Amino acid sequence: xxxxxxxxxQYNFSASAIRYYESQELIKIPRDESGQRFFDPKTKERxxxxxxLRQAGLSMTEMKNYLNHLQDHDYExxxxxxxxxxxxxxxxxxxxxxxxxxxxxxxxxxSKTNERVLN
Numbered sequence: 001x002x003x004x005x006x007x008x009x010q011y012n013f014s015a016s017a018i019r020y021y022e023s024q025e026l027i028k029i030p031r032d033e034s035g036q037r038f039f040d041p042k043t044k045e046r047x048x049x050x051x052x053l054r055q056a057g058l059s060m061t062e063m064k065n066y067l068n069h070l071q072d073h074d075y076e077x078x079x080x081x082x083x084x085x086x087x088x089x090x091x092x093x094x095x096x097x098x099x100x101x102x103x104x105x106x107x108x109x110x111s112k113t114n115e116r117v118l119n
Contacts, residue, residue, distance in 0.1 A: 001032070002039050011051050021050055026063060056083045057090070 008015040021027050027046050029037045039047075053063050062079060069075040 001036070004037055004039075007039050007044065007047065011047055013047070013051050017054075018047060021047075024060065024064075026050060026060075026067060053083075057086055058083055 002010075004015045004018055008018055018027070018029075022029050027043065027050065029043055030040060032038045050063065053066060058066065058079075062083075066076065066079055069079075
């Protein structure tokens with residue numbers, strides 16, 4: 001049987017986040033006779049889904065809405081497409097920032113080299 005910290009490590013997520021999602025009823029984790037959480041395959045799959053939704057930038061409200069509409073494929077597609085666009089836009093912004101940083105690094109390296117030549 002896996003502990004919450006083992007599951008958290010497996011999914012690169014914090015145990016406190018799993019507990020929080022459980023308290024917010026995004027996930028229902030079964031318990032054994034002694035009250036310990038039992039992570040069956042269905043629960044692990046739900047955690048994996050939540051991890052990816054969170055990494056995609058979905059808010060708590062969006063994740064709740066997604067989970068409440070699991071049978072409404074049109075809704076799921078719309079929400080996932082919106083999240084995809086948001087994430088794609090963010091990646092593009094980050095690429096632009098990386099390009100700017102590369103430019104500044106080269107600029108300063110060249111400036112330092114030019115100073116040595118002049119001195």
